[in-house]
Amino acid sequence: MSNKNILKDNVGKKAADLIKDGQIVGLGTGSTTHYFIRHLGERIKNEDLNILGIPTSYQSLIIAREAGINTTTLDEYDIDIAVDGADEVNQNLDLIKGGGAAHTLEKLVDSSAKEFVVIVDDSKMVRDLGEFPVPVEIIPEALRVVKKSLIDMGGKPELRMGVQKDGPVITDNGNFILDTKFEKIRNPQKLEKELNILPGVLENGIFTDLVDKVIVGSPSGIKEIDREDLI
Numbered sequence: 429m430s431n432k433n434i435l436k437d438n439v440g441k442k443a444a445d446l447i448k449d450g451q452i453v454g455l456g457t458g459s460t461t462h463y464f465i466r467h468l469g470e471r472i473k474n475e476d477l478n479i480l481g482i483p484t485s486y487q488s489l490i491i492a493r494e495a496g497i498n499t500t501t502l503d504e505y506d507i508d509i510a511v512d513g514a515d516e517v518n519q520n521l522d523l524i525k526g527g528g529a530a531h532t533l534e535k536l537v538d539s540s541a542k543e544f545v546v547i548v549d550d551s552k553m554v555r556d557l558g559e560f561p562v563p564v565e566i567i568p569e570a571l572r573v574v575k576k577s578l579i580d581m582g583g584k585p586e587l588r589m590g591v592q593k594d595g596p597v598i599t600d601n602g603n604f605i606l607d608t609k610f611e612k613i614r615n616p617q618k619l620e621k622e623l624n625i626l627p628g629v630l631e632n633g634i635f636t637d638l639v640d641k642v643i644v645g646s647p648s649g650i651k652e653i654d655r656e657d658l659i
């Protein structure tokens with residue numbers, strides 16, 4: 429396992445240990461939550477826990493099935509705790525997410541949870557958000573119009589293209605992603621709202637005022653940052 433994957437494994441296990449018997453758990457998307465879901469599956473098996481997962485993507489649904497976690501939907505249950513990864517985390521625990529194009533369902537699931545825990549390695553911790561482009565999910569018909577609006581707002585939007593597919597990435601919801609670079613995002617709350625009122629935009633990857641705890645893995649160990657401890 430690479431050094432980075434060891435950190436992801438460590439924080440995934442730490443988060444899996446937080447889950448209590450009987451809970452409904454939001455299952456985030458990405459390479460870090462992959463470890464969380466697998467560790468949670470092991471705990472369910474070894475401790476005979478009664479836990480249901482609510483996936484945030486086809487990827488997390490498939491990993492949950494492989495890990496032996498039964499899944500349900502937000503239509504059926506409220507979520508006790510959601511665990512998810514992030515692409516950037518600032519000092520106020522605001523996030524950029526959506527590197528895997530899953531941020532729309534992630535924001536719904538994560539914001540619906542009574543407790544939202546983020547797991548990252550220390551490379552994701554930043555002073556200001558914005559080095560990572562903000563993923564903006566748009567309906568395909570809105571491409572030209574929203575691209576122009578994003579440029580007018582000071583962004584540099586790029587249509588995300590497939591790696592093992594010709595043409596644009598199509599999200600789990602059948603849409604496009606405009607990865608939009610903004611220089612140092614000073615007011616993430618404002619930008620999050622401004623992006624979402626553009627007609628044709630479904631959701632953007634800025635998550636503000638949602639996180640309760642961040643678990644950060646580094647070569648020197650694991651650190652937990654709680655919202656209630658922020659000054």
Ligand SMILES: O=C[C@H](O)[C@H](O)[C@H](O)COP(=O)(O)O
Binds near residue numbers: 534
């Ligand atoms: O759309 C994907 C998600 O927001 C991921 O949680 C995020 O991109 C972090 O993924 P990873 O843990 O693979 O860095």
